[in-house]
Amino acid sequence: MRSLSLLLSLVFLGGCSPSKPAALAQTAPPATTRASTAPAPGAAPSRKWSVLGSFPHDTHAFTEGLLWHGGKLYESTGDYGKSSIRRVDLQSGQVEKRFDLPRQLFGEGLAFANGRFYQLTWQTKRGFVYDQNFKPLAQFSYSDEGWGLTFDGQSLIQSDGTDVLTWRDPKNFAAQKQVKVTWNGRAQPNLNELEWIGGKVWANVWHTDQIVIINPSNGRVEAFLDLTGLLAEQDRGGGEDVLNGIAYDAANQRLFVTGKNWPKLFWLRVK
Numbered sequence: 001m002r003s004l005s006l007l008l009s010l011v012f013l014g015g016c017s018p019s020k021p022a023a024l025a026q027t028a029p030p031a032t033t034r035a036s037t038a039p040a041p042g043a044a045p046s047r048k049w050s051v052l053g054s055f056p057h058d059t060h061a062f063t064e065g066l067l068w069h070g071g072k073l074y075e076s077t078g079d080y081g082k083s084s085i086r087r088v089d090l091q092s093g094q095v096e097k098r099f100d101l102p103r104q105l106f107g108e109g110l111a112f113a114n115g116r117f118y119q120l121t122w123q124t125k126r127g128f129v130y131d132q133n134f135k136p137l138a139q140f141s142y143s144d145e146g147w148g149l150t151f152d153g154q155s156l157i158q159s160d161g162t163d164v165l166t167w168r169d170p171k172n173f174a175a176q177k178q179v180k181v182t183w184n185g186r187a188q189p190n191l192n193e194l195e196w197i198g199g200k201v202w203a204n205v206w207h208t209d210q211i212v213i214i215n216p217s218n219g220r221v222e223a224f225l226d227l228t229g230l231l232a233e234q235d236r237g238g239g240e241d242v243l244n245g246i247a248y249d250a251a252n253q254r255l256f257v258t259g260k261n262w263p264k265l266f267w268l269r270v271k
Helices: 002-011
Strands: 048-057 063-069 072-077 084-088 095-100 107-113 116-121 124-130 136-142 149-151 155-160 164-168 175-180 191-197 200-205 210-214 221-226 243-249 255-260 264-270
Touching: 002 210, 048 175, 063 084, 063 191, 072 243, 107 155, 116 149, 136 255, 155 191, 155 264, 191 243, 210 243
Parallel strands: 063 107, 063 243, 107 149, 149 191
Antiparallel strands: 048 264, 063 072, 072 084, 084 095, 107 116, 116 124, 124 136, 149 155, 155 164, 164 175, 191 200, 200 210, 210 221, 243 255, 255 264
16 A cells, blocks of 8 residues: 555645644533433433444554445544545455545544545644545545544534534535524534434434434434443553444445444444
């Protein structure tokens, strides 16, 4: 991959934010991001879930983006000096193909749209476009932080760690609209990795074991998954090894989730 690395160094031009540990860069969400044990009338319901299977996952993968495309799992990993875009074999967890970002870039959300992969970076306000062989094609910019990314069939949808989702044009990443997300009437910040499933936006809530299901028209959280206990505490390597990664195989209606540096990727059934 050295020739591609040289190409990337030519494509990735411009200044970068100084390196600092991921764990120090974000703050934990307020307690209100967790679902109440006694929900108020009309509150978003908790969806029931069960595990149908699990697969190996690279414990060195600091998962920031996850998606299913063409029968394969694709992943964007973060952390300085460890960021990449990769294609992964589901059954073995082995990385079949990868492209490493320069050490000064922190990889974030990943989406596939119109035959191309789109990858965000965290604080450098730059994203990148690749062909299906991970050849860099272009770059784009944005004014906020890059967290999660998904595609609704027409527009890319981006999270930036706040309570705002931004719809963007895949041609130039220009903002088309924004929606503020609320959960039981309160602003819901720390929206992280995203997935478009059945006309809804599914989002990890950073530093929790919860996934919220968002109505894209009004930003209201209509339901949520509390995945507490999905991965045993002894299998987590540290405070940043949190749930983050949602992929959906629409053809076979399979939902996959994982987390940063998790040893497993889980196949879930949600009712």
